[in-house]
Amino acid sequence: xxxxxxxxxxxxxxxxxxxxxxxxxxxxxxxxxxxxxxxxxxxxxxxxxxxxxxxxxxxxxxxxxxxxxxxxxxxxxxxxxxxxxxxxxxxxxxxxxxxxxxxxxxxxxxxxxxxxxxxxxxxxxxxxxxxxxxxxxxxxxxxxxxxxxxxxxxxxxxxxxxxxxxxxxxxxxxxxxxxxxxxxxxxxxxxxxxxxxxxxxxxxxxxxxxxxxxxxxxxxxxxxxxxxxxxxxxxxxxxxxxxxxxxxxxxxxxxxxxxxxxxxxxxxxxxxxxxxxxxxxxxxxxxxxxxxxxxxxxxxxxxxxxxxxxxxxxxxxxxxxxxxxxxxxxxxxxxxxxxxxxxxxxxxxxxxxxxxxxxxxxxxxxxxxxxxxxxxxxxxxxxxxxxxxxxxxxxxxxxxxxxxxxxxxxxxxxxxxxxxxxxxx
Amino acid sequence: xxxxxxxxxxxxxxxxxxxxxxxxxxxxxxxxxxxxxxxxxxxxxxxxxxxxxxxxxxxxxxxxxxxxxxxxxxxxxxxxxxxxxxxxxxxxxxxxxxxxxxxxxxxxxxxxxxxxxxxxxxxxxxxxxxxxxxxxxxxxxxxxxxxxxxxxxxxxxxxxxxxxxxxxxxxxxxxxxxxxxxxxxxxxxxxxxxxxxxxxxxxxxxxxxxx
Numbered sequence: 001x002x003x004x005x006x007x008x009x010x011x012x013x014x015x016x017x018x019x020x021x022x023x024x025x026x027x028x029x030x031x032x033x034x035x036x037x038x039x040x041x042x043x044x045x046x047x048x049x050x051x052x053x054x055x056x057x058x059x060x061x062x063x064x065x066x067x068x069x070x071x072x073x074x075x076x077x078x079x080x081x082x083x084x085x086x087x088x089x090x091x092x093x094x095x096x097x098x099x100x101x102x103x104x105x106x107x108x109x110x111x112x113x114x115x116x117x118x119x120x121x122x123x124x125x126x127x128x129x130x131x132x133x134x135x136x137x138x139x140x141x142x143x144x145x146x147x148x149x150x151x152x153x154x155x156x157x158x159x160x161x162x163x164x165x166x167x168x169x170x171x172x173x174x175x176x177x178x179x180x181x182x183x184x185x186x187x188x189x190x191x192x193x194x195x196x197x198x199x200x201x202x203x204x205x206x207x208x209x210x211x212x213x214x215x216x217x218x219x220x221x222x223x224x225x226x227x228x229x230x231x232x233x234x235x236x237x238x239x240x241x242x243x244x245x246x247x248x249x250x251x252x253x254x255x256x257x258x259x260x261x262x263x264x265x266x267x268x269x270x271x272x273x274x275x276x277x278x279x280x281x282x283x284x285x286x287x288x289x290x291x292x293x294x295x296x297x298x299x300x301x302x303x304x305x306x307x308x309x310x311x312x313x314x315x316x317x318x319x320x321x322x323x324x325x326x327x328x329x330x331x332x333x334x335x336x337x338x339x340x341x342x343x344x345x346x347x348x349x350x351x352x353x354x355x356x357x358x359x360x361x362x363x364x365x366x367x368x369x370x371x372x373x374x375x376x377x378x379x380x381x382x383x384x385x386x387x388x389x390x391x392x393x394x395x396x397x398x399x400x401x402x403x404x405x406x407x408x409x410x411x412x413x414x415x416x417x418x419x420x421x422x423x424x425x
Numbered sequence: 426x427x428x429x430x431x432x433x434x435x436x437x438x439x440x441x442x443x444x445x446x447x448x449x450x451x452x453x454x455x456x457x458x459x460x461x462x463x464x465x466x467x468x469x470x471x472x473x474x475x476x477x478x479x480x481x482x483x484x485x486x487x488x489x490x491x492x493x494x495x496x497x498x499x500x501x502x503x504x505x506x507x508x509x510x511x512x513x514x515x516x517x518x519x520x521x522x523x524x525x526x527x528x529x530x531x532x533x534x535x536x537x538x539x540x541x542x543x544x545x546x547x548x549x550x551x552x553x554x555x556x557x558x559x560x561x562x563x564x565x566x567x568x569x570x571x572x573x574x575x576x577x578x579x580x581x582x583x584x585x586x587x588x589x590x591x592x593x594x595x596x597x598x599x600x601x602x603x604x605x606x607x608x609x610x611x612x613x614x615x616x617x618x619x620x621x622x623x624x625x626x627x628x629x630x631x632x633x634x635x636x
Contacts, residue, residue: 120487169539176535195579227523228530230538264510265523294468300446300461307453325613330449349606352599360598362577370579385580391543392574398551399567405553 042140046074046147049081049137054155059166062129062159063114069107069137072147078104078139082146083111085125089134089152097124099135111135132156172387179386184379193378200339200357201367204238204315207337208245211312217252218242219311221302221327223342224295225319227261230365231343235317236269237368237377238341242315243273247282255288256305258298263290299323303330316340316355317364320347328354341367428630440627443620569597 049069057064072078085099102109116126127133134154139147187193211218220242222235239255246253255270257263266288274283291301303326306314314331316324316338324340324347331338332354340351341359351358359367362384369377400406428436445460485504488497506522509515550570554560575587576594583591 117492120491166536166540168544169536172539172543173536194581196582198579226530228527228534230531230534233527233531261507261523261526264507264519265527267510268520268523292465292468293472297461297464297468300449301465303449304453304458304461346605346609349602349609352602353606366579381579385578387543388574388578391547392571394547395550395567395571398547399554402551402553 043145044148045145046077046139046141047072048148049139049150052135052137052150052153054133054135054153056155056158057110057112059160059163060112060157061114062157063127064110064112065127065133065135065155065157067109067111067135067137067153069150071105071107072139074139074147075104077141078147079142080104081106081109081137081139083109084136084138085111085127086134087131089154091134095124096136099125104139109137127157129157129159176380176383176387179383180379182379183382184375187375187378193375193382195366195370195373195378195381198359198363198366198370200341200359200363201238201370203339203357204241204371205245207313207315207339208242208249208251210337212249212251214312216312217254217309218246218313218315219302219306219309219331219336220253220255220315221318222255222257222262222266223316223318223320224258224298224323227259227265229319231341232262232265232318234341234364234368236265237371238315238317238364239266240269240273241371243270244277247274247277247279250279250282253287254305254309254311256291256298256302257288258291258293258295260290260293263288295321295323299326302327306330306334306336310334311336314338314355316342316351317359317367318342320344320351325350325354331355428634430634433627433631433634436627437631440624443624568593573597 049072051068051070053068054065057066067083069081072081081102081104083099083102084096086096088095099111099113100109111125111127113123113125113127115123116128117123132154133156134152136152137150183193208218220239222232222239223229225232243253245251253270255266257266267285270288271280271283271285274280292298305311307330311331311334314327314336316327317340320327320342321344324342324344328338328340328351338355339357339359340355341364342348342351343361343364345361348358348360352360365384366381369381442460442464445456448454449457485497485501488494489501503522503525507519510519550567552563554563572590572594574594575590576583576598578587578591581587
């Protein structure tokens with residue numbers, strides 16, 4: 001069977017190596033359009049858009065320009081506006097490049113492009129930082145006829161260190177950070193922080209015990225996301241707990257992964273857990289192994305693994321996509337007890353249907369704090385709860401304020417609410 | 426148009442692979458094992474070359490050697506540190522690269538999560554209640570949303586009012602999950618139908634060519 005894997009590997013490498021040659025041959029082949037005579041220029045039939053102005057796009061990294069114009073007098077006859085750009089106002093016709101389209105009736109267009117080159121060639125619609133870029137606009141009708149050009153307008157794109165539209169995000173992050181630090185300090189100071197029991201997590205020890213009694217391995221799948229996804233990071237914490245228990249019980253653990261960085265992270269996590277359990281001698285680096293970066297081959301291999309190794313317990317913790325049901329169903333058929341957790345809304349239903357316990361969304365993040373009871377992990381969870389209360393309050397108060405058109409300078413607002421409630425009663 | 430033998434051969438390969446994967450429904454078997462291993466091998470080879478082109482060539486070679494963007498040396502250096510995992514003595518140095526990767530991912534994700542999953546959602550949810558059928562719908566959605574949020578409140582036991590809200594919340598979530606389940610299953614059935622149609626068309630073409 002190893003031979004098939006190696007054969008396949010060489011086949012894949014060969015296919016990719018010859019792909020550029022095939023592509024080069026195809027691009028060098030003359031296309032039918034090349035042999036035709038140049039098309040006649042489109043008829044200029046409509047009046048141009050006017051008063052074109054350009055300015056730097058605010059709150060960006062310096063590669064965006066915002067255009068405004070007044071509609072063509074024949075706007076109703078047009079299909080769209082073409083936006084063209086060049087490096088100078090006096091550039092020859094061939095140096096102008098089509099940057100984008102705006103539907104008829106549009107008076108504004110935002111052009112952003114930060115790729116200076118495309119496939120090694122200069123990108124004609126790149127917006128350089130600190131250098132003027134010139135734009136002009138014309139209308140186009142569905143029969144291919146066009147309007148005259150607008151005047152040329154130019155602007156210089158400049159980068160901004162601070163996104164003024166994200167002040168709310170900054171305040172929220174600072175609020176969360178402050179609350180997190182407060183709760184961490186409180187927990188370290190001896191304050192007892194309560195976390196409600198999470199059934200899926202309470203079942204972890206039971207599931208590991210079952211595998212130990214049956215003498216079969218435990219399978220831990222970290223999903224098909226990347227090593228840096230928040231759900232994957234939460235998955236490492238649960239993996240750490242599971243690995244510590246498997247080290248204590250001397251149960252075999254299998255962690256197939258689909259990303260090299262994730263493999264490194266998982267190996268570190270499992271290795272540390274075995275050390276913490278006082279059994280570094282039992283740790284086998286090959287228990288965490290790479291299969292394939294592609295989703296469905298990975299699933300095919302993991303499904304086969306479940307059947308062949310007859311895993312007693314399967315954990316699915318991380319980011320999952322279309323493979324969730326395929327994995328959970330195969331695990332169910334093989335008779336494994338299964339615990340899943342993901343923050344992918346579209347996949348939670350499949351886990352709920354096919355696994356024994358499911359950590360829904362944020363329960364997965366809470367799992368790490370619940371399992372460890374460490375102040376550093378409890379703090380953020382408590383802070384998130386606080387943020388949730390604030391969100392609920394904003395939600396309810398916001399709806400009330402909008403419903404009764406309340407404003408800060410409207411003292412009669414409360415009276416209006418009372419009147420509406422009395423009227424309704 | 427009648428298919429050529431060459432096209433039929435390629436389609437035949439696809440049909441064999443399809444049947445090989447479907448054979449898993451009858452349990453693990455040698456046919457499935459062959460297809461599975463071949464598939465994993467092919468995709469690993471493909472991915473390796475893809476990474477070479479999209480990561481090494483486009484992000485390292487082009488940026489540093491061609492465009493002289495020297496600051497790209499820093500992430501390249503961090504990437505090279507990962508290779509130290511192959512050495513038993515120096516493997517610990519790779520943790521710096523891992524720590525940087527995880528830290529930067531989290532730092533990018535949290536503000537994005539606030540923007541996409543908190544502020545934009547709030548913006549959509551905070552609306553005036555109109556006193557008509559749409560208003561009733563909105564109130565139901567608002568109550569469902571508030572109760573669902575309360576289900577994810579971990580700091581208090583789910584008893585009393587919070588317990589009731591939490592139950593209503595999980596009920597709301599399950600209704601949503603049920604709808605999502607049905608929708609996705611429909612999509613999956615469509616994919617199955619597509620594969621079955623492919624197998625049918627292939628067998629029709631093959632028998633048509635032979636006989």
